[in-house]
Amino acid sequence: MTQERPARAVGVKDVAAAAGVSLGTVSNVLNRPDRVSADTLAKVRAAMNDLGFVRNESARQLRAGSSSALAYVMLDATNPFFTDVAQGIEQAAERSGLSVFICNSDNRPERERAYLARLLEQRVQGILITPNDPDDASLAEVVARGVPIVIVDRTRDVDTHCSVAVDDVVGGELAARHLLELGHERIAYIGGPETLGQVRERLEGARQAFASAGVPPDRLTALVTTGLVVAEGRRAGELLAGLPLARRPTAAFCANDMLALGLLQQCVTLGVRVPEDLAIVGYDDIDFAAAAAVPLTSVRQPRRQLGETAAELLLDEAGNPAHQHRQVVFTPELVVRGSSRRPA
């Protein structure tokens, strides 16, 4: 029912004129419809429809100050783990009537910084982020500018912001203990770069499992990759397959499922049998892990809940003056599947 087209940009002013009321009343219809009489409400709404009025969000925001949007800057959009986290965030935000800008830093710190700058200009209510480096100065600067931030999937013992994470040390321990209990003696840890907290902590957990099982730490070999992606997993597979059998690890623990899937794929290609020749444990338990060449044993994290909790913390910080910063840590869980069944 939108007839008027020629006159570019219909504003509240035009609506007010058409409905025969004042600017303020139109604004009330938009923002506090309960304070407007039924008659006027109908009249104004009709005028809006006729004219094809669309509220100008920039002007609203400029005057009102607030933006009714928050943002999630994710690390890697191709990793289903993060898209699941994003879904959790969206769900929580939707409940509060906020929209979410999804940004993908694609593992590049400069893109991350560019997005943060843009989001500040945008005056978002707050920012959820899985940062490349949680110690980066640009994060502190955001907080200093008064925009709440919540770190997703990393912990830091600071009191300038909240964080939500899963205990990676426990996760690493779970995975390594599982492999040790299966009787594996030489285990490879595959992950990198070492600058990533996840990578370090999961390794640390694995080391602890070795220690408490009384296995010499040098039985755990760390294989450093340049990223947590499928291609790097394949590369690791090539490398492992090339080792003489006597020195080749009998099991691999990968820092995430993307790596594990790549490794698995390469093993299948090169004729390395899984789990007979090489047991594999991944991390994240993404949906594709269960559908893999050999269903993947993995460490499951509560992905959606991670996102939901993060969003709730942010909303609390934005709305509740008595807000206290919290570091929420979830506990991961081992899901055993075919890729690490006991060799017959």
Next chain:
Amino acid sequence: MTQERPARAVGVKDVAAAAGVSLGTVSNVLNRPDRVSADTLAKVRAAMNDLGFVRNESARQLRAGSSSALAYVMLDATNPFFTDVAQGIEQAAERSGLSVFICNSDNRPERERAYLARLLEQRVQGILITPNDPDDASLAEVVARGVPIVIVDRTRDVDTHCSVAVDDVVGGELAARHLLELGHERIAYIGGPETLGQVRERLEGARQAFASAGVPPDRLTALVTTGLVVAEGRRAGELLAGLPLARRPTAAFCANDMLALGLLQQCVTLGVRVPEDLAIVGYDDIDFAAAAAVPLTSVRQPRRQLGETAAELLLDEAGNPAHQHRQVVFTPELVVRGSSRRPA
């Protein structure tokens, strides 16, 4: 180096005062730095840093009219196909200095409409969308409001907007012909709901392959699912496995890889051998297809290029007054892997 904190909201005015220049000059520093003398430039930039000035995007947009952002409303963020398309879009947008709002309609028309409304309020430069239903009236309304729109991954013979798609009929034909050539006689087509253009067209292609091979069309059974997700693939697997062997299809062509992966997974679970008992062909060739239980034969679409082209068309429409609407159609390609190798 941001010392000033107490005084909420530093504006151009404050910067101008601190630098001892006028408002207009500060604005020039921001928008046309080449017209400002080096001295002044340095002075103003220093003041900005000192004061921790962040340009207010709402005000900029309000005055300037344009928004320097476009949006992609995607159908399903958990499907890697769409995240790859999104990456292509981001790449093209980045080249033009625009940012992209990624929105996920999650297959729900009402969410799609809500996002469209919000994006109109946001005055984005244009909208890229993979719609639930390309004929939905809300799309036409967006166009009527003067916001350019590009349909991604669907075609329509209309001249109100551009579209970018891959020829689904050809894709379906490729897949079915491949299976027929392998000697399969009874083939199941798995996909749904039928309201999706992709689902219908890929089936249509399969039918054409049957026709040109002279195989009776009733050898092709369509199995309708409620969505293109992994869980539905599993359900289909259960169903197929339950059929008496004499009536069970020897091959399945799935409308996308998510379905195919679910189907494959269920087959493995239920002891149906792939490809011996059931050959499987998927669609999209997502990265995980190659890493599946049995590497998946799939129809590959140029995902990133799809996104890039779509973004370019949109930018052309937004910037070029001589713009002509175009319907770009790419041709898909069959990638043969283990899930459909000839039974020995």
Next chain:
DNA sequence: TCCTCCTGTTGAAAGGTTTCAAAAGCGCCG
């Protein structure tokens, strides 16, 4: 020396909405 041209800079106006104090309208009680 005067005038023109060019580069840099200025300041007021504009953009569409929300806010808020104040006015108007209305029913009801005394």
Next chain:
DNA sequence: CGGCGCTTTTGAAACCTTTCAACAGGAGGA
């Protein structure tokens, strides 16, 4: 019938930036 309290409506100010016509000042040409 006057006055009070309540609901509803009003209109001007404010939000922060960009734009643009006009202006200042200096270099160069006549």
